[in-house]
Amino acid sequence: MSYSSVESVKITRGVIAEILQHARQCAPNECCGLLVGRGEIIERVYRLSNIAEDPRRRYFADPRELFQYQKRMRARREKLLGIYHSHPQSAAVPSPTDIEQAFYPEAVYVIVSLGPRPQVRAYRIVGGEAKEMVYEIVDDAPPRCAGPSTELAK
Numbered sequence: 001m002s003y004s005s006v007e008s009v010k011i012t013r014g015v016i017a018e019i020l021q022h023a024r025q026c027a028p029n030e031c032c033g034l035l036v037g038r039g040e041i042i043e044r045v046y047r048l049s050n051i052a053e054d055p056r057r058r059y060f061a062d063p064r065e066l067f068q069y070q071k072r073m074r075a076r077r078e079k080l081l082g083i084y085h086s087h088p089q090s091a092a093v094p095s096p097t098d099i100e101q102a103f104y105p106e107a108v109y110v111i112v113s114l115g116p117r118p119q120v121r122a123y124r125i126v127g128g129e130a131k132e133m134v135y136e137i138v139d140d141a142p143p144r145c146a147g148p149s150t151e152l153a154k
């Protein structure tokens with residue numbers, strides 16, 4: 001992916017709201033999903049089912065859904081920019097398991113914590129080490145005026 005050299009990332013307001021909502025809906029279990037964009041801004045969320053045996057303490061994405069979304073992303077020319085999951089009970093800091101199972105050094109790992117105060121933090125995890133990333137919250141893209149084709153593609 002072309003993202004490896006970027007030290008900071010932009011995330012839309014809508015994406016932040018959506019992952020917080022997803023985390024609340026799944027609590028006390030952890031939620032997970034994909035963070036997708038077209039440029040270098042994370043502007044879309046694809047929710048995934050957490051099929052881990054112990055979903056309160058870890059996450060494992062349903063591989064069939066992952067496959068479906070990969071097909072959709074190819075068709076829409078979207079880029080996978082990151083992965084998010086929630087920590088309903090603990091801080092938004094990667095657990096040893098999160099670090100061990102972070103297989104994508106180019107990805108932005110976003111962790112949502114629900115309490116005591118909701119928090120969203122971003123990391124890059126490379127070679128067994130997590131480094132916090134600065135992110136900037138940006139407005140959602142204005143509706144495109146390109147005619148009906150953008151709507152029909154959904």
Ligand SMILES: [Zn+2]
Nearest residue numbers: 085094095098
């Ligand atoms: Zn975690």
